[in-house]
Amino acid sequence: MFTSQGPSLRELAVQAFSSVERGYDLLAPKFDHTPFRTPDRLLDTVEEALAASEGSFGDGLDVCCGTGAALGMLTRLCRGRVTGVDLSAGMLAEAERAHGAADRVDLVRADAxxxxxxxxxxxxxxxxxGAFGHFLPAERPALFSGVYGALRPGGVFAFPIGAPLPPSSPLWWAVAGFDAVMRVRNAVWRPPFVMYYRTFPWGGVRRDLAAAGFAVETLPLEHFGRRPDGSPRWRLVLARRPGGAQS
Incomplete structure (x- = not known):
């Protein structure tokens, strides 16, 4: 899973017993050499879907931008400025190294x-x-309300979401085990490191988006195929702030 350029087991252990902010500060220089970075295939598929369904945009915002994997996509989709926001100064430093020369890109350190x-x-x-696992369900309303407030009328909040894993899948057991370990870790160790894989179910997410004021639709991401029941393995969520046309 990790390349020789990625973090060592010791470095991962130190990160795991740090806060979210400190942990990502430590991991940042090697983050792009881990499986935690958003795959280019997913970024490319989302970019293609947004371009096909929405065309181009004015200004773009990457919420929890990390090392800036999606900033290039935003500069191609958006005609105006692009802003990346992240809590980790270390991750923003890596994003600055990768995108600092782009005159349309701004980076802001802030809590989403x-x-x-x-x-x-x-x-x-x-x-x-790839950031929603860092927010507990009770924190989603503040997160979504903040994004809603950052958008102009007619603006879109877009993110991919995967179909639920069946309990028969080995990956289901892997993520369930990870979440269980993290709950134990956070019960006995401070500061907490909030990172869970099963706290972002589509039903609850849709309700919280609607409660924040968004009009919500989804598009199937056909590049990732469909499950045996015919439903898409991945969807692109398009949560739109009503009240105006896209600029």
Whole structure:
């Protein structure tokens, strides 16, 4: 799973017993050499789907941008400025190394649950990849309300979501085991490291998006195929702030 350039077992252990912010500061220089980075295949598929369904956008926001894997996608989809927001200074430093020369890209250190007032109403597209496991279900309303406030009327919050894994899948047991270990770790160790794989179910997410004011639809990401029952393995969620046309 990890390349020779990735973190050692000791480095991962140190990260696991740190806070989320400190853990990612430590992991940042090697993060892109781990399986935790969003795969290019997923980024490319989302970009293609957004371009086909929405066309181009004005300004773009990457919520929990990490090392900036999605910033290139946003610069191609958006005509205006692109902003990446992340809590980890270390991850932002890596994003700066990769994208700092782009004059349309700004990087902001902030908690996604409390986005800065300066971002309010400034974006036509917001995206997020691979970060939702860091938010407990009770924190989703603040997260979604903040993104809603950052969008202009007609703006879209887009993110991919996978179909539920069947209990017969070995991966189901792997993620269930990981979540169980993390719950034990957080019960006996401080500071907590919030990272769970099964706390973002589509039913609850849809309800929280709607409660924040979004009009929600999904598009199948056909590149990833369909399950035996015919449902897509991955969907692209398009949560739109009503009240205006895309700029």
């Amino acid at each position: 649950r409390a986005l800065p007032a300066g971002l309010a109403g400034g974006y036509d597209l917001a995206v997020s990849f």
